[in-house]
Amino acid sequence: MATVTISGVSKSFNGTAALHPLDLTVEDGSFCCMLGSSGSGKSTLLRIIAGLSDPDTGTVRIGERDVTRAPSEKRRIGFVFQNYALFPHLSVGTNVAFGLRARGIGKKEAHTRADRMLELVGLAGFGKRTPKQLSGGQQQRVALARALVTEPDVLLLDEPLSALDRKIRGEMQAELKRIHQETGLTTIMVTHDQEEAMNLGDSVLMLSHGRVQQFDTPETLYREPANGFVAGFLGAVPLGNGIIRKKDGGTDAGRATDTATGRTEIEIDGTRLRLAASTLTDGTPAEAVVMAERVALTPASERPRNEDEHEGTVTSLDFYGPFARAEARLGSLTVPAMMLSQHAHSIEPEQRVWIRIAPGGLHAYAAQEATRS
Structure with a gap:
């Protein structure tokens, strides 16, 4: 677990600013939702934190470490993609254990830890199935288990529930909240759904056209919106x-x-x-x-x-x-x-x-x- 500190980070693509210079501190153990419409810059910022994109200016710190130019695998992060990104030819257990095996953990230990993580996300006994045998909500749980099993300092979620129907989405929101309470892991989630952000986040970062509009608790955001947007x-x-x-x-x-x-x-x-x-x-x-x-x-x-x-x-x-x-x-x-x-x-x-x-x-x-x- 760690505090994430963004200082003066900006990013442009082909001369168009996707992120104007911004500062942000996500406290250790908190759940921050980045909220905004398409093109607001929220996914760009998440990718910069993850090391999947380099900022034009500014620094990214995870805990005491400056990770601005560090590769993703050196940042101690877990990342859950919008499309799950599971390996279809591997079993659920092997999917979850993949990151551990890549770090040199032995097969038996990796699968033991994978099984424990599947139990945490409510999929105990699903390790031998393949992704195609699972529902969308179950696949998302597998992706979450894979991100958590390496014991990251920070969990990053890129609109992980957007492909789910309303009922399953509500169930997964409750599951994310439960897992966050149990692990205490610093979590940053991108969403365009204001109800989702207000339900899950301890804090909400509101972005528009690459600029911070407001960063507050959900209650303050609702009761005291900073501007008309x-x-x-x-x-x-x-x-x-x-x-x-x-x-x-x-x-x-x-x-x-x-x-x-x-x-x-x-x-x-x-x-x-x-x-x-x-x-x-x-x-x-x-x-x-x-x-x-x-x-x-x-x-x-x-x-x-x-x-x-x-x-x-x-x-x-x-x-x-x-x-x-x-x-x-x-x-x-x-x-x-x-x-x-x-x-x-x-x-x-x-x-x-x-x-x-x-x-x-x-x-x-x-x-x-x-x-x-």
């Missing part, structure tokens, strides 16, 4: 452009928060909505984004309107199994709401409702930051 990637929906306002309508320079209430608002087409904490100053043009799952719709016929609620009209309602998604018209705005289906049966299109955005459900960013990438 991060918020949007995590599911926030653009609400509209407006102006930051103090609650009392004052114009104190440099003050966007009412000192008495600690609240900030954004005014969009005459509608003022409460924001999560914001450092934007009063009068700043900004774009608002809203988390649909933090919006509540209550039929106006059920009770009087409460403070921080707005009157609107339901314009659409769609059910997706256990969840339902609705939209409500609030002045010129369209406000999305995501809720459990059982809570949606009391509303219907064209119904008058009270709209409430829970604290922290609405964020605003200066126009130049809202789409920063």
